[in-house]
Amino acid sequence: MPFNILGKGVSGNTYDAIVIGSGITGGIAAKELTEAGLKVLVLERGRMVEHIKDYPTVMKDPWEFPLRNMVPLEEQKQYEVQKTLYLFGEDSKHFLVKDSDHPYIQDKPFKWYRGYQLGGRSLLWSKHCYRYSNLDFEANTKEGIGIDWPIRYKDIAPWYGKIESYIGISGNRDGIANLPDGNYLPPFEMNAFEKHIRERLRKNFKDRDLIIGRMAILTQDHNGRQKCHSRNLCHRGCVFGAPYSSNSGALPDAHKTGNLTLRPFSVVHSLIYDDNTRRIKGVRVIDSENNQSLEFFSKLVFLNASTLGSTQILLQSKTNEFPNGLANTSGALGHYLMDHHALIGAIGGYSGLKNSFYYGQRPASVYIPRFRNVKQNDQPYLRGFGFENYTSRSDWTRGFDAPGIGAEWKESMTKPGDWFAYFEAYGETLPDHNNMVTLSEDKKDKWGLPLLKISMEYRENERKMRVDMQQTAVDMLKAAELDWVSPFDYKGAPGTVIHEMGTARMGNDPKTSVLNKWNQSHDIANLFVTDGSCMVSSPCQNPSLTYMALTARACDYAVKELKNGSI
Amino acid sequence: MNRRQLIQAMAVITGHAMFPSVLSSFLTGCANAEMSGYVPTFFSKDEFNSMAEIIDVIIPATKTKSASQVYMHVFLDQVFTQCLDKDAQTKLKDGIKDLVKGFNDAKDKIQYVTAIDKKAFDKDETVAYFKTIKRFTMIGFFTSQEGEEKASNYVKIPSEYKGEIALDANTLNYGKTNLQY
Numbered sequence: 001m002p003f004n005i006l007g008k009g010v011s012g013n014t015y016d017a018i019v020i021g022s023g024i025t026g027g028i029a030a031k032e033l034t035e036a037g038l039k040v041l042v043l044e045r046g047r048m049v050e051h052i053k054d055y056p057t058v059m060k061d062p063w064e065f066p067l068r069n070m071v072p073l074e075e076q077k078q079y080e081v082q083k084t085l086y087l088f089g090e091d092s093k094h095f096l097v098k099d100s101d102h103p104y105i106q107d108k109p110f111k112w113y114r115g116y117q118l119g120g121r122s123l124l125w126s127k128h129c130y131r132y133s134n135l136d137f138e139a140n141t142k143e144g145i146g147i148d149w150p151i152r153y154k155d156i157a158p159w160y161g162k163i164e165s166y167i168g169i170s171g172n173r174d175g176i177a178n179l180p181d182g183n184y185l186p187p188f189e190m191n192a193f194e195k196h197i198r199e200r201l202r203k204n205f206k207d208r209d210l211i212i213g214r215m216a217i218l219t220q221d222h223n224g225r226q227k228c229h230s231r232n233l234c235h236r237g238c239v240f241g242a243p244y245s246s247n248s249g250a251l252p253d254a255h256k257t258g259n260l261t262l263r264p265f266s267v268v269h270s271l272i273y274d275d276n277t278r279r280i281k282g283v284r285v286i287d288s289e290n291n292q293s294l295e296f297f298s299k300l301v302f303l304n305a306s307t308l309g310s311t312q313i314l315l316q317s318k319t320n321e322f323p324n325g326l327a328n329t330s331g332a333l334g335h336y337l338m339d340h341h342a343l344i345g346a347i348g349g350y351s352g353l354k355n356s357f358y359y360g361q362r363p364a365s366v367y368i369p370r371f372r373n374v375k376q377n378d379q380p381y382l383r384g385f386g387f388e389n390y391t392s393r394s395d396w397t398r399g400f401d402a403p404g405i406g407a408e409w410k411e412s413m414t415k416p417g418d419w420f421a422y423f424e425a426y427g428e429t430l431p432d433h434n435n436m437v438t439l440s441e442d443k444k445d446k447w448g449l450p451l452l453k454i455s456m457e458y459r460e461n462e463r464k465m466r467v468d469m470q471q472t473a474v475d476m477l478k479a480a481e482l483d484w485v486s487p488f489d490y491k492g493a494p495g496t497v498i499h500e501m502g503t504a505r506m507g508n509d510p511k512t513s514v515l516n517k518w519n520q521s522h523d524i525a526n527l528f529v530t531d532g533s534c535m536v537s538s539p540c541q542n543p544s545l546t547y548m549a550l551t552a553r554a555c556d557y558a559v560k561e562l563k564n565g566s567i
Numbered sequence: 568m569n570r571r572q573l574i575q576a577m578a579v580i581t582g583h584a585m586f587p588s589v590l591s592s593f594l595t596g597c598a599n600a601e602m603s604g605y606v607p608t609f610f611s612k613d614e615f616n617s618m619a620e621i622i623d624v625i626i627p628a629t630k631t632k633s634a635s636q637v638y639m640h641v642f643l644d645q646v647f648t649q650c651l652d653k654d655a656q657t658k659l660k661d662g663i664k665d666l667v668k669g670f671n672d673a674k675d676k677i678q679y680v681t682a683i684d685k686k687a688f689d690k691d692e693t694v695a696y697f698k699t700i701k702r703f704t705m706i707g708f709f710t711s712q713e714g715e716e717k718a719s720n721y722v723k724i725p726s727e728y729k730g731e732i733a734l735d736a737n738t739l740n741y742g743k744t745n746l747q748y
Contacts, residue, residue, distance in 0.1 A: 061723065062710040062746055068642075069746035072649040089746060189730030230728040232745055357734040360725035361744060395740050396709045396719075397748060400702050403688040405625045405680060413709070414718045416740045 003255055005048070006041070006263040015041040015261070016562075017300040018283050020268055020313065023120025024544050025531045025551045026304035027246025027254075028163070032555035033302070034259035038562075041296055042251075043266040043285060045305075046116030049095075049123065051247040055237025057091040065090050085113050087124065087235045095123050095235070105440055107455035111495035112308065118264060119247040120306065121498070124235050127216040127243055128367070128388070128542035129169045131160050135178040135374060136539035143382055146336065146431040147507045149536045150517035153180065159549035167244040167548070168222040170364065171214030179369040179541070186219045187212040188364040192356035193391050193419040197480040201368075204479040208371040210389070213364040216244040216545075225249065230360030243363070263296075265289045267447055270317040271301060271326055271527070279526045279567075286447045300526050300558055300567060304551070307337075307532035308437060311503040312452045314514075314529075315439050327504075327521040333514050334438055336431040336505055337454070338538035340497040341462050342424055343490035345387065346473035348482035349394075350419040357393065357416060365390050368423075368476070370540055372468065381464035385427035385540050387473065394420045421477060425469035426497065428540040430461050435494075437503055456494040499543055501532035519554040526567045530554045605638075609647040609656070610663065615640060617667040622704045624680040631717040634708050642707035643700065655699075662696025706748055715742035 006013070016038035019029045026042060033040045048054065062068060069089040076083045082096040097114045104112055115121045134153045141148040157180070164183040173181040190198070190212055198210040217234070218227045218241075225241035225248055234243040241248035254260040269284040272295065282297035303310045311334055317326035325333045365388050372384035394417035399409075435457065439450040470487050477485040494500075507513025510522035515534050521527040530551040532543060561567045607615040622634035622643070634640075647659060666683065673679035687697040708714045715721040721742030 059723075061712070061721075062715055062743065063712045065746065067646055067650060068706055068710045070646065070650050073652060074649070087747065091746065188728055191730045194730075228728070230725040231723075355734050357732050357738065358728070358730055359732050360722070360728035361741070362728045362730075393740065395743060396705060397743075399705055400698070400748075401688075403684050405684050405701070406677065407627050407629045410626050410629055410718075413705070414739050415736075416734065416738065 003048075003050070003251070003262045004260060006261050013041065014297040015039045016298060017041075017302060017558075018043060018296055018298040019302045019304055020283065021120065021304035021306060021309065021531070022118050022246055022251065022262070023115075023304065023306060023531075024122040024125065024246060025547045026302070027119070027122060027250030028548045028551045029302040029304050029530060029555055030254040030260060031250040032552050033300075033559065034254040034257040036555070036559040037259065038300070038559065039259050039261075040254070041261045041263060041298065042254075043268060043283065043296070044118050044120075044262065044264045045267045045288065046097075046118065046120075046264060048262075048264045049118040049237075049247055051241065051245075051252065052237070052239050055239070056094065058233070058236045058239055060091065060236075081111055082113060084111060091233075092124070092235045101446070103443075103445065103451055105443060105451050105453040107453050108457050109493035110454040110456055111493055112454065112500070113495070113498050114306070118251070118262070119245050122245040123237060123247060125245075125544055126388075126542060127234070127363075128365075129164070129167075129171075129182075129214050129216050129545040130367075130369075130386075130541035131180040131182055132156075132539045132541060132546055133178045133180050135370075136537065136541075139383065139539075140431075140537050143377070145382065145537070147505070147509065147512050147536060150506050150508045150513075155517070156546070156549050156553065159553040160545065162552055163545060163548045166223065167216050167249060168218045168225065169214055169216050169545075170219040170228075172212050174209065174211045174369075176209065176211075176369050178374055182214070184214065185222060188215070188217075188219060188362050190366065191358045191362075191391060192353050193350060193421070194366050196350075196353060197391075197421065197476075200480045201476060205371075205476070207374070208368055208476075211367050211369065213367045213388070215364045217363050218242045223249070228363060230362060232361035232363045234363055266294075267449070268305065268313050269293065269447070269449065271303075271313065272297075273317065273319045273322070273326060273524070275319070275321060278524065280524055286449075288447070291447065300562060301528070302551075302555070302558075303527065303529040304531050307500045307503060307535075308452060308454070310529050310531055310533045311437060312439070314504065315437075316449060322523070327514055327523045327527055329523050330510060330512055330514055332505060332507075332512060334503050335433050335436045336502040337435040337437060337456050337494075337500065338429045338431055338502045338535065339456070339494045340426045340499045340538060340540060341429055341458050341466065341492075341494075342426045342497045343492040344466055344469050344473075344488065345422070345424040346470065346477050346485055346487045347423070348421045348477040348480075348485040350421070350480075350482045353419060379465075379468060381461050381468070382430065383428035383461070383465070383540065385425045385465060385469050387423050387425050389424070390422040392420055394418055418483070421480075421482065423473040423477060425473060426540050426542075427462060427465045427469055429458065429538050431502060431505075431537060432459060435502075454495075458494060499532075499538070501535035501538055501543055504529050504533035505536045506534045507536065518557045519550055520558070525561075528554050528558055605641050605644075607641075607644045609644045609660075610640075614663055614667050615644065617670060618643065618663070620676070621666065621670055621680060621700075624677055625684075625701055625704050626708050632713045634704055637708060637711045637713045639704050639707045639711070643703055646703050646707070659696050659699055662694070663700075666697070666700075702748075710743055710746065719743070
């Protein structure tokens with residue numbers, strides 16, 4: 001679909017709203033604001049990626065990759081961080097940045113995975129969609145950690161429903177209080193081994209259950225997109241549009257309104273603040289293709305440049321009134337960075353159910369919702385964790401680890417092997433003032449913008465939790481009567497889970513938070529930040545659904561405020 | 568459904584013409600042309616010729632082709648050149664010298680390679696390089712067109728997912744599509 005794309009050399013343009021970023025929240029903001037009748041400019045720092053047309057590897061067969069999806073070491077040098085991503089390969093690298101072009105400073109080790117293109121990381125996300133509950137929204141206040149969330153479940157519930165119905169989430173209504181049910185398309189089926197595990201978990205543990213993942217992957221045609229064809233290659237882009245992305249969903253829908261203008265290659269230099277009106281009047285942009293500086297103007301600005309991207313833009317946009325970063329009278333901007341902590345759990349094998357198989361490659365995994373510290377805090381740590389679990393019959397890669405060559409062995413490798421289970425825990429990380437980002441005072445990128453310096457570490461609560469994360473994985477796989485169980489802990493650096501959040505948190509008190517309960521800046525009424533930077537705590541469930549719901553909610557509020565003249 | 572029908576079906580489903588490059592490789596299948604004139608960059612010419620024999624001991628011709636019949640010695644040469652760091656390359660080169668010499672001297676070649684394989688998985692560090700050779704030979708073979716379509720049940724577009732289906736002793740595993748190893 002030919003988007004209305006703003007060409008080079010255009011300046012002095014005025015819109016009703018500017019949305020900065022086109023990823024998972026920028027897409028929703030663009031859709032909600034254009035559908036409300038606003039003329040919207042979406043600024044994207046990267047290149048265009050048009051749905052289907054710009055998925056160059058989507059239909060490739062394995063043997064069409066000369067190195068079978070491995071990337072030559074010489075080329076990997078450009079992807080110093082991105083190359084460590086679990087799905088980095090010849091088939092996906094065009095959706096990841098070259099770190100050599102987009103450096104940042106790791107004051108402490110931090111993996112910052114980025115996709116600078118239309119759609120951003122919505123092309124690569126894991127697509128798990130879980131609601132938060134009041135167990136999550138009330139935890140900070142009950143435990144005296146950080147600040148209170150300015151919203152409760154009832155405030156966000158209808159917006160969860162709206163997003164779920166729009167993007168299409170396959171799942172089951174499991175009736176688990178701390179993982180509220182939503183509006184779901186039919187769930188993917190479990191395989192026989194997963195049912196085997198589920199039965200034994202239910203028998204052995206009263207407090208936990210194995211459920212099918214609630215995934216933004218269509219199990220039936222929905223809103224003009226087609227159902228999943230079970231290739232499990234979502235990260236290449238999908239010709240069916242089955243996995244939700246901004247490219248397959250919100251941006252084309254925003255375009256249909258006739259109110260959307262896209263401008264790729266637009267690196268935001270700063271927000272332009274008007275001291276007299278105390279409003280943002282526009283956005284200063286550097287065209288990354290020709291280094292030209294441009295300005296765009298609007299009544300309303302939505303910042304959706306990703307958690308760290310949005311905070312970086314605010315820190316860059318200093319004024320006399322805001323010497324420590326725009327909208328930062330609280331001093332909280334840049335602080336309380338969180339990511340989940342994971343890469344810990346257990347694996348196991350099972351030689352039973354030999355006569356059961358499955359058909360197709362299911363892109364959904366199974367999930368064990370949080371069960372720790374739910375009814376009361378009875379663990380040596382606060383909060384909890386959930387499990388993402390993958391199972392399959394093993395394939396020929398099992399031959400890597402055992403002796404065997406020759407004709408008979410080769411034939412055995414062509415058959416499905418034993419069942420294999422991978423249980424990985426995803427834990428909540430407490431907000432900490434010292435987990436933070438700042439701007440470098442001397443190092444700049446190729447557009448002259450200061451590099452982001454990231455300083456975060458996991459702390460005592462996370463360390464204590466991890467002991468339990470691994471032990472419960474082992475206990476559950478043993479209870480499921482597997483033949484062998486083996487714990488693992490890959491100790492990933494912060495950022496590894498790609499759930500970085502916080503640094504521009506919401507809150508009731510302007511003295512301690514950047515945004516109010518509507519994701520609106522306490523300081524500047526026409527500035528909204530609705531990506532992961534707004535997070536007050538980091539509930540262990542995957543966060544993107546919550547970001548999207550908060551975005552839709554904030555758009556609704558902003559449009560009303562705009563119409564009644566408050567903005 | 569043959570390849571051409573599949574392409575037409577995809578074009579209908581997506582409403583887009585397929586990209587010319589993808590289309591042509593669809594139609595020509597695996598491009599093995601001119602492999603006979605291949606000049607190795609990691610192996611010496613002699614090593615290259617011996618490796619063609621060694622990988623056929625690992626993956627011989629059965630109902631499906633052997634490793635060298637689908638040019639896995641070429642694949643190994645390219646992967647070892649492009650995807651291993653200097654340190655790993657040096658270790659591997661030393662190992663391959665030993666392996667090739669031992670292989671050429673051995674009366675029973677199958678027995679010789681079988682013994683090396685066993686030692687490698689008994690954690691004998693002097694032959695640890697063999698695990699690298701075996702690993703990449705397997706990757707190359709099972710993701711080749713022969714490995715995917717003949718030694719596996721390659722389903723490019725399954726269309727649906729079923730959680731439970733029956734299986735018998737002859738059922739092949741699905742071809743690997745998500746290429747992370």
